[in-house]
Amino acid sequence: MSRENILKKIRTNKPAFQLLPEIDLKKFRTNLDLEEEFVKSVGSVGGKIIKVENKEEIKRGIKSLFPDAKEIISLVDDVDIGTINLGTISSAKELEKLELAIIKGEFGVAENGAVWLSDKNFTHRSLPFITLHLIIVLESENIVENMHEAFLRLSDFNEGYGVFISGPSKTADIEQSLVIGAQAALSLNIFLIKNT
Amino acid sequence: MTGHPEAAEIFNRNEAHVNWHDQALWFVREKRDKASSQIKGWEELRQLASEIKAHTLSNLNEYLIQFEKEATKNNVNVHWAEDAIEHNKIVYEILQAHNMKRIVKSKSMLTEECGLNHYLEEKGIEVIDTDLGERIVQLAKEPPSHIVMPAIHKKREEIDQLFHLHLNTELSGGDEVYLTREARKHLRQKFLDADAAITGVNFGIAETGGFVVCTNEGNADMGVHSTKLHIACMGLEKLVPKFEHLGIFLRLLARSATGQPITTYSSYFKSPQQGDGMHIVIVDNGRSAQLGRSDFRSSLHCIRCGACMNTCPVYRRSGGYSYGSTIPGPIGSILSPGFDLQKYSSLPFASTLCGSCADVCPVKIDIHKQLYNWRQIITEKTHVSFSKKIIMKATGLVFSHPKIFQLSSKFAKGFLRTIPRSLVNNLSGKWTKQRELPETPGYTFAEWYKKNRQQDVIGKKR
Numbered sequence: 001m002s003r004e005n006i007l008k009k010i011r012t013n014k015p016a017f018q019l020l021p022e023i024d025l026k027k028f029r030t031n032l033d034l035e036e037e038f039v040k041s042v043g044s045v046g047g048k049i050i051k052v053e054n055k056e057e058i059k060r061g062i063k064s065l066f067p068d069a070k071e072i073i074s075l076v077d078d079v080d081i082g083t084i085n086l087g088t089i090s091s092a093k094e095l096e097k098l099e100l101a102i103i104k105g106e107f108g109v110a111e112n113g114a115v116w117l118s119d120k121n122f123t124h125r126s127l128p129f130i131t132l133h134l135i136i137v138l139e140s141e142n143i144v145e146n147m148h149e150a151f152l153r154l155s156d157f158n159e160g161y162g163v164f165i166s167g168p169s170k171t172a173d174i175e176q177s178l179v180i181g182a183q184a185a186l187s188l189n190i191f192l193i194k195n196t
Numbered sequence: 197m198t199g200h201p202e203a204a205e206i207f208n209r210n211e212a213h214v215n216w217h218d219q220a221l222w223f224v225r226e227k228r229d230k231a232s233s234q235i236k237g238w239e240e241l242r243q244l245a246s247e248i249k250a251h252t253l254s255n256l257n258e259y260l261i262q263f264e265k266e267a268t269k270n271n272v273n274v275h276w277a278e279d280a281i282e283h284n285k286i287v288y289e290i291l292q293a294h295n296m297k298r299i300v301k302s303k304s305m306l307t308e309e310c311g312l313n314h315y316l317e318e319k320g321i322e323v324i325d326t327d328l329g330e331r332i333v334q335l336a337k338e339p340p341s342h343i344v345m346p347a348i349h350k351k352r353e354e355i356d357q358l359f360h361l362h363l364n365t366e367l368s369g370g371d372e373v374y375l376t377r378e379a380r381k382h383l384r385q386k387f388l389d390a391d392a393a394i395t396g397v398n399f400g401i402a403e404t405g406g407f408v409v410c411t412n413e414g415n416a417d418m419g420v421h422s423t424k425l426h427i428a429c430m431g432l433e434k435l436v437p438k439f440e441h442l443g444i445f446l447r448l449l450a451r452s453a454t455g456q457p458i459t460t461y462s463s464y465f466k467s468p469q470q471g472d473g474m475h476i477v478i479v480d481n482g483r484s485a486q487l488g489r490s491d492f493r494s495s496l497h498c499i500r501c502g503a504c505m506n507t508c509p510v511y512r513r514s515g516g517y518s519y520g521s522t523i524p525g526p527i528g529s530i531l532s533p534g535f536d537l538q539k540y541s542s543l544p545f546a547s548t549l550c551g552s553c554a555d556v557c558p559v560k561i562d563i564h565k566q567l568y569n570w571r572q573i574i575t576e577k578t579h580v581s582f583s584k585k586i587i588m589k590a591t592g593l594v595f596s597h598p599k600i601f602q603l604s605s606k607f608a609k610g611f612l613r614t615i616p617r618s619l620v621n622n623l624s625g626k627w628t629k630q631r632e633l634p635e636t637p638g639y640t641f642a643e644w645y646k647k648n649r650q651q652d653v654i655g656k657k658r
Binding site: 001002003005006007009010011012013014015016017018019020021023027028029030041044045092093096109111112113114124125126129130146147148150151152154155157159160161162163164165166167168169170171172173174175176177179181182183184185 | 220223224235236237240241243244247248250251253254255256257260261270276277278282326327328329332345346347348350351352355370372373375376377380383384387388412413414415417418420421422432437439440442443444446447454456457458459460461462463464465466467468469478480484485487488490493
């Protein structure tokens, strides 16, 4: 059987056991301001940050950014501007015309502007991708410095799926010219809200 | 048989195109430099990544078993393939069992290596590559010329023509925004109509049985979440032991590849969405044999970032196709001879051994040393041209005898100045095809040194 053959070849061919290295996270720590760095990073990957004080400001902000949006799913409490109930959706096809998805981000990463979303935050996995525009609501205290800290936070993660999203979908496959908006969301707006 | 020099010669016939290709890749190399210098502890990260990979290889059988056990617990079906043929068969049988005919695929160099598209198409299955660059080369009926930027060799006007021909777009002079939007419309339909999605794997995690797929376009996720079945194809060297190790590798990968701080999407798949199916095919195809070659073992550390290609003076000026292997460039030149020594015997010579590839490698593979080591084996085991053999023997003799060296350099300086240029070029083979030898000065280095520097050195010593 292939499994046994492969494992046998590996046992025969592998080198002598080598220890895993110790990882000293102090080597990667800086004293930079997390929120400031996060804002900078999101900008550099093509996303936009809107700082707000409360949920009302988020609603107003979305209205002014996308005044004509009709097909909206909101999964954020008190940002009750959704027009479609995700619970009624059974396949990605039904989300084909979706214009706005509003999702709560669990935490952001200062060094690269990524936000972690998982099965906890949305029930249909295609939601943050198939939507025309993605809106993430993130509490400003939920920002970690780098990817090491991010995985420390995820040490007890036990969902079936999760994703770091850093900016809107993009490509540079035509002569290295950057185009924002490839196969997934055309834009990413992050509402950074002071913890209430 | 065509080797690298012959294929590179064809690429070099269009000098303007070569210069453009060279600069496009160097631009990416510079972005990598900027990104890597912006974070604290870059060198420590490379060292850790290298040591984690070395550790993983030293315990690989156990980690594969652990990965399989955990993945199975997560409701994922695990398959094992010894070679490309078995891999293709497994994928086909899964699709056939569900009667699935329309497939969307995100970038996977492994499926390129196995020739999966061709295999499935012959059986009447439609496979659409969904990364824009891959879709471009698929429409052109070409393989990728670079592992991260598959269509880096193509000019915008060519892409304009291709889309006009296949996707009925207007001719736009190669407007990248227009073409990308048109591709988006075309691929949206393919995603929504597809039965199943195939992806590669960037990292498999032994501890959890989950795996990570990285894209900028979101095409892997669009495919997987739009369909009922996900097949992930993974080379067996892709494992890392722990979930937290992703922190290290995700910091290195995109910075090394394109100079981005991270790819737009880094998706972690552990179990299928309710009601859907998920399969992982673990593929050997020569990797366990490479594990047994101690001089070349660390080539299995590779995380496929492509940094060695972007920096390589030979790759930049000869293009991905000149290598004739699925993985081109420096890393391809040390992986491919393990598959077929005769077929890829010219690749380890497609290098200046400058070592730039090893300097930028995020997992510290000593690529230039391995290129050198392959040369020793190839010279011994395969047919090397008579003229190369004689030249090497003569050079060895001259360099190991100082008296002969002095005499011959004195002779050479006169010789090179008096005989016709065309004869010199003929004698030096392909080296002078695209370049001229510099004018020879009227003195040897030893003579120059004696006159200009020796006094200084002796003076300082006193």
